Amino acid sequence: MLTLARSLWRLPAPPDARPAGRWDYAFVAAVAVMAVLEATVLRPDLDRRWLSLAAFLVWLPTLLLRRTRPGVMVTVFAVVMFVPVYEAFESSGRPPDDLHTGIVALLIPYSITRWESGRAVIPDLFLFGLVAARSLLWEGTPTGDRVGGTAVIVAAAAMGAAVRARAMLQSRQLDVVRQQERERLARDLHDTVAHHLTAIAISAQAGLAVADAKPEAARDALRRIDEEATRTLAETRKVVRMLRTDEDEVDRPLDDLAGLASTGGPGPSVDVQVADGLDDLSPTVGAALQRIAQEAVANARRHADGATSVHVQVRRHLDDVELVVTDDGRAPTRSAEGFGIVGMTERAALLGGTLAAGPAPDGGWRVTATLPSEERR
Incomplete structure (x- = not known):
């Protein structure tokens, strides 16, 4: 009290x-x-x-x-x-x-x-x-007038307090919504931009390493940096548009996953396999799968020592859709710093799904995300 x-x-x-x-x-x-x-x-x-x-x-x-x-x-x-x-x-x-x-x-x-x-x-x-x-x-x-007058004054004061409490509650709810939006923006920017910046950094390091001995390889690295920078700009614009409207969520939920595939250039190659029959996924679930896959691939590029390949697989599992990202690097232990795994886990949880990340039984690292085929409300 x-x-x-x-x-x-x-x-x-x-x-x-x-x-x-x-x-x-x-x-x-x-x-x-x-x-x-x-x-x-x-x-x-x-x-x-x-x-x-x-x-x-x-x-x-x-x-x-x-x-x-x-x-x-x-x-x-x-x-x-x-x-x-x-x-x-x-x-x-x-x-x-x-x-x-x-x-x-x-x-x-x-x-x-x-x-x-x-x-x-x-x-x-x-x-x-x-x-x-x-x-x-x-x-x-009269006594009745005293009681009535007092009651009216108390009611007026109580109404003011009630309106004030309601306004404070609405303000706090708006603060929560704003905080959630900021967190979502941070996740989206991290998931989209970090992936391409990692590729740019790797390409730049490779280009510097071979610039004197292999000028042609350095030019290839510069071309890849240009491509990744263009993608980064496009992804950043997409995230900004998503903050204003959800109309950018078109009916091709998993098409963007193909853009993760990479067979040439520095860093491990990325193979993407999407099973048939997944065109009915909701745009929100598809976007979440794509963001989680992006982050998992970016983490493999950054942390998987000696990795030569990253495998991305999306398939239906009963009433859910399962995303599995594995690499063949030496990574029995991953750093807990950063927001990568936290962001992926939160994104999956928001849709009623789960995410597990850890060493794979046959070596390397595996990220498994299981999301419902449709949004659970």
């Missing part, structure tokens, strides 16, 4: 408080006109009507500050309303009659709990309560 109280006390003012707009000014003007009509036409017999009307019109404009400066609003309200109350009690011993238009004062407790900082809520509500108490606690006020 103490921890909750401290959290509420330290609660900052909401950051989404906007200043008064034209509708706020129109509202205040309309209420002022209604108050004047009430005091002059509708209730001409109102006790001390001119004093009540003047006090009301003085504090009414502070409603324009109800979001940005609620403390100023309630302070002006308390100070201004003290004058007619004091004068009425001095002369007749009873509070002055209220304008029916004064019901807009219920916006004050609502605004305090909705827009004020945590440490200012209690003193501001107390100050408003002092003003309200002059009618609620007067000895001539």
Whole structure:
């Protein structure tokens, strides 16, 4: 309980408080006109009507500050309303009659709990309560009116707190969505760009190694670097487009896997085999398979010592689709650093699948991803 109280006390003012707009000014003007009509036409017999009307019109404009400066609003309200109350009690011993238009004062407790900082809520509500108490606690006020008036004030404050809690919850949900989008973007950029950058780095190293002895081989390496750089640019643009819309997910979920195949150039060769009958995969599942395969191939190029080949196989297994990526390198132990395996595992888990990565029984390294043929919701 103490921890909750401290959290509420330290609660900052909401950051989404906007200043008064034209509708706020129109509202205040309309209420002022209604108050004047009430005091002059509708209730001409109102006790001390001119004093009540003047006090009301003085504090009414502070409603324009109800979001940005609620403390100023309630302070002006308390100070201004003290004058007619004091004068009425001095002369007749009873509070002055209220304008029916004064019901807009219920916006004050609502605004305090909705827009004020945590440490200012209690003193501001107390100050408003002092003003309200002059009618609620007067000895001539019926008990029913006291209970009803108190309930209405409490309800207004509770509504402000409820709206504030809902806004905070929505803000946190938006923060979670943004964080998930950032993580997805990081995975996509890592999965797509890292694969091609690895090939560029390997080609550059090979070209440097043979530049003096074999100029033709160096030119081949430069051509491969150019091809990989072009692919990197295209993949990066695709990821950016995916952040705006999912319409880029066309009905060819596994066609991009063929682009991983490579038989020439530096590094191990990559062989891709896709079984028949997988054209009915959803675009999301197909994209996940392609990203996981890309990352697995990139990891083999980076970490598989002495690897000469990487084999990528996609096949249907019962109601699931299975992706297996193996290499023949010497890699009984892989570094746990980086986001490669973590990203692949998360991507598979998001679709209700599983992923296992580890040494293969016959040597090398194997990555096995099993995903449902359709998205599991």
